[in-house]
Amino acid sequence: MATLSQPDRQPDQPDQPDHADGWAARFSPTPVDDAASAGIWWPRSRVLADELGSLYPVWPHARGRIVRVLYSPPDWDDRPRAVPVPGGRVKTGCFPRDDTRLLVLTTHDGERHRVEVLSPGLSEREAVGRLADAASGRVEPSA
Numbered sequence: 001m002a003t004l005s006q007p008d009r010q011p012d013q014p015d016q017p018d019h020a021d022g023w024a025a026r027f028s029p030t031p032v033d034d035a036a037s038a039g040i041w042w043p044r045s046r047v048l049a050d051e052l053g054s055l056y057p058v059w060p061h062a063r064g065r066i067v068r069v070l071y072s073p074p075d076w077d078d079r080p081r082a083v084p085v086p087g088g089r090v091k092t093g094c095f096p097r098d099d100t101r102l103l104v105l106t107t108h109d110g111e112r113h114r115v116e117v118l119s120p121g122l123s124e125r126e127a128v129g130r131l132a133d134a135a136s137g138r139v140e141p142s143a
Contacts, residue, residue: 027058027115028131038063038105038113040134042127043120048076048092052083055115064107066090072100075117 026042043051048071059066066085069092073079082089095102103115116134118127 026127026131027055028135029060029063037134038115040116040118040131041103042118042122042131045120046075046077049078049080049083052090052092053085056085056087059105063113064109064111066105067108068093068106070095070104070106072098072102072117074098074100 026044027039028041029039041055043054045051052069056066067090069083069090071092071094073094079094080092082091095104101117101119103117105113105115107113118130122130
């Protein structure tokens with residue numbers, strides 16, 4: 001069974017929610033064999049430049065280093081061209097059409113990974129349930 005990803009955890013420690021800070025990572029990868037989606041992400045705000053850096057530490061290393069991020073403009077209050085992330089900056093761009101609640105992450109090997117974006121205003125109960133379902137492979141992300 002997959003687990004929720006958490007930053008700064010030891011490899012032998014199970015992933016656990018950080019209740020004092022909501023969910024520390026707020027990202028749940030889907031099983032690797034799920035070609036439709038790489039996971040679900042629950043950002044804290046609608047400011048992509050502030051939020052994108054928190055996705056990097058929890059992105060599964062086996063899926064590759066993220067080098068570009070495409071986003072849906074209606075989901076964010078800003079429109080950055082590049083965002084500082086751990087280890088440097090990543091180029092960002094907008095979809096030519098509005099694919100609401102979606103990021104497409106391109107990794108260094110050219111692979112594209114779709115990540116569903118949950119609304120920052122979603123209740124913690126609903127968001128945590130969606131993250132857990134995605135990690136276990138029990139739910140398909142919505143379009």
